[in-house]
Amino acid sequence: MNVSTRVAVVVVCAVLGASHAEHASAQIVDAGFKGLVQIRVVSNPTSDGLVPPRNQTVFYDFLPGESKSFMVTAGHNGDLCRTGAAGPMPFTSPEFQAWAAQEEASAQYVWHFDVHMIEVKAGSLTFDLSWQRTSRAAPDERLRYSQRLTLRLDEMRPIDLLHSAPGKDCAGVVIFAEAGIRSDPSLLAKTLEWSLWASTGPKTAAHQSFKSMQGAVAEFKFEPLTVPGSENGEQMLFFGTVIGRARLDGDVEVAIDVNRLTVQPLANQAELIARFKERIGPAAAAFRKNLTAKPGEAVKIVVPTGLLRKTTDPVTGKVRLESVPPVYEMSVTVQARVR
């Protein structure tokens, strides 16, 4: 069976599996969106990059509480890069059961994955992933691994990696877990109207309002705010992203990421932009909060932060910077309405 045939089979399997999905637990909760878990196997025929990698994917849309299994194989006909993927399992069709058994028997390596969805948020999902790898060359050697993963929207996490010996036709095989979120079709056209406030004190606040589509990432950035009690009149700039999903029960699932930047009041615009770009790079780590809110409910979220103070070491006489608690707590207040 060539690669394209395998991919076709996998897709059919996934569709059939999804259509025959059975709720495996009484704790399954349908808020109006499902967590998409994909198991992707990528085979790299050459390490020099001359031949593009091939990949196959199996997936399932999980409600919280649901469990499904997948199977990945590699090393058919002595070629590690000849791979297969199937699921969700168990297959209800006898033909697919026979096919899966044949795939498993003819592969050099076989992975079995069990996925149990814990929770699906507006911008991330958490699931338990247990897997086992067996090798035909070493039947008694079973590699088992179990982990709880929280992946953000479209995040891809490597799960396992196999390298070929040097000189072989196949450089290696990598298996990834990927995350996605799918909204109920009745919610896809929903629009969220946001009101956000950033505050550094009782008299220093800024307001923003904007709209976003169901599940879409919306960016926000406030003007720098004066920080009461700062030594040098420093200002605080809050920026980040927010994802909102209307739920079937009318509430709103919110995932908000906030980052902060301390700026000097007289910093020129170019410097401000440069520092801002530096902070919103791929390595930027943001404070995050997931919450479920009533439409129009104002929820205040306190941002952990401190003020920098110069102190002189009484022993050495050296001046050093230390962080002290702010005079007022700094916060972002979020309010969402569904249209």
Place this chain on the structure above:
Amino acid sequence: MTEHFETLSALIDGEPVAIDALEAALANADARRSLVEFVRLRQLARDETAEPRPGLAERVALLARRRRGLARLRVPLPLAAAAVVLALIGGTLIEVKWPAFEREQLQPPPASRVLQFDPPSPGASEGGSR
């Protein structure tokens, strides 16, 4: 013709009239029809019993005093109208930029809940076992 009407009107009002003028007026057919109309109007007016509401006289007097006050300003009416229109437009613009309004919007509404942001975490994996 007009003098006939004046003679007959004076007769209806009870004023003294010249007999010659009255004979001449009554000799004219149009004047006679007018006399009949005068009598009809007078009877209609006599039959109307509606009276003005109490206080009308005071209100009319107040309005009259106000008008006299405005009239003393001697502002031309077109100029006064233009001033009113400009004031309305200016008032609208001032309302949009009203500082107190902006300050009110900047402040967040009372929160129903107060939460804490979670600190950033480099990895989301929470352990495992082999």
